[in-house]
Structure formats: structure tokens, C-alpha cells
Amino acid sequence: MKRDVGLARFLLLAVVLSVSSATAWQIWSTREHALAEIDVGNLNLAKALNIYADGVFTQSTVLLLGLSERLEAEGRELESLRRIQTLVRGQEQLLDQLRGLSVLDAQGDSILQSRTGESSGNSSAERAYFLHHRNSPSRDFFIGPPIKSRTSGEWGITISRRLEDPDGRFTGVVAVTLAVESFLQPFGSIDIGSGGAISLATTSGQLLVRYPYREQDVGRDISKSPNFLRHYADVASGTASFRSGLDGIPRIYAFRKSDRYPVVTTVALGQSEALRAWRRQALLTLGVVGVLLAAMAMVGRRLIINIQHRVSAEASLMATREALLKANGRLELLATQDQLTGVANRRGFDETLSLECRRAAREGAALALVLVDLDYFKRFNDTYGHLAGDKCLQAVAAELQHCANRPGDLVARYGGEELAVILPRTDLQGAKDFADRLVARIHALNISHRASPHGRLTCSAGASSFQEIHADGVEHRLIEAADRALYEAKKSGRNRSAS
Numbered sequence: 065m066k067r068d069v070g071l072a073r074f075l076l077l078a079v080v081l082s083v084s085s086a087t088a089w090q091i092w093s094t095r096e097h098a099l100a101e102i103d104v105g106n107l108n109l110a111k112a113l114n115i116y117a118d119g120v121f122t123q124s125t126v127l128l129l130g131l132s133e134r135l136e137a138e139g140r141e142l143e144s145l146r147r148i149q150t151l152v153r154g155q156e157q158l159l160d161q162l163r164g165l166s167v168l169d170a171q172g173d174s175i176l177q178s179r180t181g182e183s184s185g186n187s188s189a190e191r192a193y194f195l196h197h198r199n200s201p202s203r204d205f206f207i208g209p210p211i212k213s214r215t216s217g218e219w220g221i222t223i224s225r226r227l228e229d230p231d232g233r234f235t236g237v238v239a240v241t242l243a244v245e246s247f248l249q250p251f252g253s254i255d256i257g258s259g260g261a262i263s264l265a266t267t268s269g270q271l272l273v274r275y276p277y278r279e280q281d282v283g284r285d286i287s288k289s290p291n292f293l294r295h296y297a298d299v300a301s302g303t304a305s306f307r308s309g310l311d312g313i314p315r316i317y318a319f320r321k322s323d324r325y326p327v328v329t330t331v332a333l334g335q336s337e338a339l340r341a342w343r344r345q346a347l348l349t350l351g352v353v354g355v356l357l358a359a360m361a362m363v364g365r366r367l368i369i370n371i372q373h374r375v376s377a378e379a380s381l382m383a384t385r386e387a388l389l390k391a392n393g394r395l396e397l398l399a400t401q402d403q404l405t406g407v408a409n410r411r412g413f414d415e416t417l418s419l420e421c422r423r424a425a426r427e428g429a430a431l432a433l434v435l436v437d438l439d440y441f442k443r444f445n446d447t448y449g450h451l452a453g454d455k456c457l458q459a460v461a462a463e464l465q466h467c468a469n470r471p472g473d474l475v476a477r478y479g480g481e482e483l484a485v486i487l488p489r490t491d492l493q494g495a496k497d498f499a500d501r502l503v504a505r506i507h508a509l510n511i512s513h514r515a516s517p518h519g520r521l522t523c524s525a526g527a528s529s530f531q532e533i534h535a536d537g538v539e540h541r542l543i544e545a546a547d548r549a550l551y552e553a554k555k556s557g558r559n560r561s562a563s
């Protein structure tokens with residue numbers, strides 16, 4: 065039964081654990097699945113926006129290439145610059161993102177502004193793109209950090225190219241400016257939730273455009289940020305989850321670098337927003353499973369309590385049964401034991417005598433009985449008192465018990481100061497010898513009895529034995545014979561035995 069409780073506990077625990085772990089696994093795998101779907105969507109979006117940016121840059125570079133060829137071939141005469149101005153106007157109609165074109169001389173002074181068609185009079189010698197081309201012989205296009213227009217205050221992205229004379233000497237820079245706004249518009253038209261962000265940056269870590277727009281983010285250098293270094297630096301495209309270094313919001317990012325230009329487009333969704341549907345589903349699952357587990361735990365607990373009640377009821381039943389058996393045993397003993405001397409009482413004597421008679425009849429064996437009576441015991445009581453008489457009886461019974469040590473021998477208090485010994489498988493001679501031994505042992509106890517002619521406590525014994533025990537009432541005859549012999553011993557002077 066106790067094992068049943070252990071087994072029930074184990075089963076309950078196993079069910080709770082397996083259901084919990086299966087649920088945890090299911091929730092975790094649906095999260096992974098949701099994240100994978102988000103990554104795919106984000107990557108596709110990043111790719112599409114990258115294509116858009118590539119297209120804009122390509123149109124700009126085509127324009128720059130044509131202009132730089134013409135400037136280098138045709139020179140910078142006023143007429144030539146006017147023709148270029150007309151050409152750029154035409155291009156501006158076709159390319160919405162184009163905010164302007166400028167041609168700088170070798171000192172960084174403007175020699176053409178597409179908006180006015182003339183020099184703006186401003187020097188751009190300190191602009192990053194001018195410094196880049198002046199210091200680098202490369203004729204590649206350069207996407208510079210965003211610049212703020214001195215006239216309109218608008219932010220723009222510059223793409224520029226170095227101008228050279230036929231000897232390869234630096235003669236200036238031709239640059240187009242793309243409006244940051246023209247990137248923000250398509251970025252903003254995409255639903256990326258309230259926590260999302262889309263950005264375009266150079267691969268060297270210069271932020272060009274970021275939606276949602278904050279002026280302080282424009283041109284920000286993120287090249288030293290741990291997130292940039294860990295996730296963007298060395299791969300062409302990928303996904304990652306981290307907390308934004310700009311606004312501290314945890315997001316799921318997907319980024320793609322352009323194959324042609326040193327720019328990277330990033331699409332990010334706010335993590336908590338992106339996983340909202342998954343979270344709702346997970347909470348629902350947790351709720352349902354939690355309620356089920358709680359119900360199961362309650363039922364299991366009740367079951368275990370029931371088993372425990374049954375176990376304890378059974379244990380107390382067993383204990384009661386054992387106590388009852390012990391009590392019965394004690395009662396049985398009390399019913400057949402003499403309280404004063406501890407030997408069998410008259411009932412025990414009668415039962416044993418009848419039992420031994422039947423056994424002797426069955427086995428054809430002899431059965432002997434010795435009756436023992438203390439001499440002058442009335443006087444002993446009168447002389448020493450009843451309590452001393454009791455103690456004396458106890459001592460005599462103990463001595464008899466000591467003598468009758470064969471298996472099956474039984475010492476009993478036959479009545480009053482009279483004791484009896486049943487001796488199975490003992491003939492008359494054996495019984496007589498036993499009786500003599502008893503008389504001698506009691507004498508040897510040397511219990512003082514000044515009222516007796518012997519001066520000490522003595523006893524008389526009568527022995528009887530029957531060999532063939534078949535007839536009814538044999539117990540009675542055995543007792544009568546022993547009693548007669550006892551009477552004889554008394555008559556012939558006491559402190560002796562007769563048979």
C-alpha cells in the first residue's frame with residue numbers, strides 16, 4: 065500500500081513534468097518559428113529597400129559619370145557650364161530624389177550649382193567629400209556623410225567623383241546631393257509598427273537616413289558600436305536581435321549590404337510588438353495547460369490522500385488486531401495461571417490433565433500425577449501470618465517448577481496450599497521417585513516452622529500413575545489415587561511420599 069502512494073506520487077510528478085516540458089518546448093519552438101518568419105519578412109524588405117537605394121545611387125552615378133566626362137572633355141567655359149546646367153535640369157525631372165548638383169574647383173570653390181546655374185560663392189573645401197577626392201587619387205564614386213544645406217537647411221546625401229586633367233592632376237569635384245527626405249518617404253510608407261526602424265548607412269558605419277526620423281541621428285557614426293561590430297561588420301546580410309544603441313529599444317534586425325555601393329539597409333521590428341501574437345498564443349497555451357495541470361494535481365493529491373487514509377486505516381487495523389491478539393493471549397494466560405504462584409491454576413490443571421490423558425491413550429503411554437500438600441500449614445499461617453504463608457507457597461511452587469523440568473511436565477496449584485504435578489510418560493516408580501525428590505527439596509529449603517514437629521517447613525506427596533488409559537473418567541481415578549496416597553503419607557507421619 066505504501067508503495068502505491070509512492071507510485072501514485074511518481075506518476076503524478078512524471079505527468080506534470082512531461083506535460084510542462086512538452087508545453088515549454090512547444091512554446092519555445094513556436095517562438096523560434098515566429099522569429100524565423102519575422103527574419104524572412106525583414107530580410108525581404110531589406111533586400112527590396114536595398115534595390116531601391118541601389119537604383120537611386122545608380123541613376124546618380126550615371127549622371128556623375130556623364131558630367132565628369134563632359135567637364136573634363138569640354139572644359140569649364142561659361143557656355144559649357146550652361147549646357148551642363150540644362151542637362152542637369154532635365155535629369156532632375158526624371159530623378160525625384162535629386163536635390164542638386166555642384167561642381168567644385170581644385171580649391172573647393174563652387175563653379176556650378178544646378179539650382180542657380182552659377183557659382184553659389186560658397187566654399188566647400190571643408191566638406192568631407194571634397195577632402196576625400198582631393199586626398200585620394202581613386203576615381204570611384206564616393207558616398208559621403210550627410211550634409212546640411214547652407215541655404216535650405218535640408219539634409220542631403222552626397223555622391224561625388226574626382227575631376228582630373230589629362231595628366232591625372234586634381235581639378236575639382238562633381239557631386240550630386242540626394243534629399244534625405246526622399247528616402248524617408250518610402251521608408252515611412254512601410255508598416256513596421258510603432259517600435260520598428262529602417263535605416264540606410266555606409267558600410268563604414270555612417271548613418272545616412274533613419275526612420276523614424278530624428279535630426280540627431282543623421283550622419284551619426286555607429287562604426288564603434290558593439291552591435292555594428294558584432295553583427296554588421298563582416299557579413300553581406302543577416303539577422304540579429306539586440307537593444308538599439310540609439311533609442312534603447314530591443315528590436316529584431318535584418319540587414320543587407322549593397323552589392324555595388326558601400327551601403328547597408330537595415331529593417332528592424334520592435335521585439336515585443338513583433339512577438340505580440342506569439343506571446344498571446346503562448347499565454348493562452350500556458351493558461352490552458354496550467355489549469356489542466358492544476359486540476360490534475362488536485363485530483364492526484366486527493367487520490368494520494370485517499371490512498372494514505374487507506375494505508376493508515378489498514379495500519380491501525382493491523383495494530384488493533386495485534387493488540388487484540390496480545391490481549392487475548394494475556395487473557396488466556398490469566399485464565400489458566402495462578403496469580404499468587406505463577407504456576408497453572410485449577411483450570412489449567414484440568415485442561416492439561418484431560419489433554420495428557422487423551423495423548424497417553426493415543427500413544428499407549430503411562431501418565432503420572434503427584435499431589436503435594438504442605439504440612440501443618442494452618443499453624444504456619446497462624447504463627448507467621450497469612451502474608452508469610454503466601455510467600456512460602458510461592459517458594460514451594462518455584463521449587464516444584466524447578467524439579468518438573470521435562471517437556472510436558474506441568475506444575476499447578478490444585479487448591480489452597482495443595483499443589484499438583486502432571487508427569488506424562490511416567491510410570492508409578494518414576495512418579496514415586498519424583499515425589500520423594502520433591503519432599504527432600506522442600507525439606508532442604510529449610511524454611512523455619514516452629515509450630516511444626518519438624519521445626520521447618522515440610523510437605524507430603526502422593527503419587528499415582530496409570531499405564532493403560534482407555535476408560536472414561538481416568539482423570540478422576542488418577543486424582544483419587546494420588547489423593548489416597550497423599551492421605552497415606554500424611555497418616556504415616558508427613559514429610560514423606562506415598563504411592
Ligand SMILES: Nc1nc2c(ncn2[C@@H]2O[C@H](COP(=O)(O)OP(=O)(O)OP(=O)(O)O)[C@@H](O)[C@H]2O)c(=O)[nH]1
Pocket residue numbers: 404437438439440441442443445449450451452453454457479480481554558
Ligand atoms: N497463606 C495461605 N494460606 C493458605 C492458602 N490456601 C490455603 N491456605 C491455608 O492452608 C491451611 C490448610 O490447613 P489444613 O488443610 O487444615 O491442613 P494443615 O494445617 O496444613 O495440616 P495438614 O495438611 O494436616 O498437615 C489453611 O489454614 C488455609 O487457610 C493461601 O493461598 N495462602
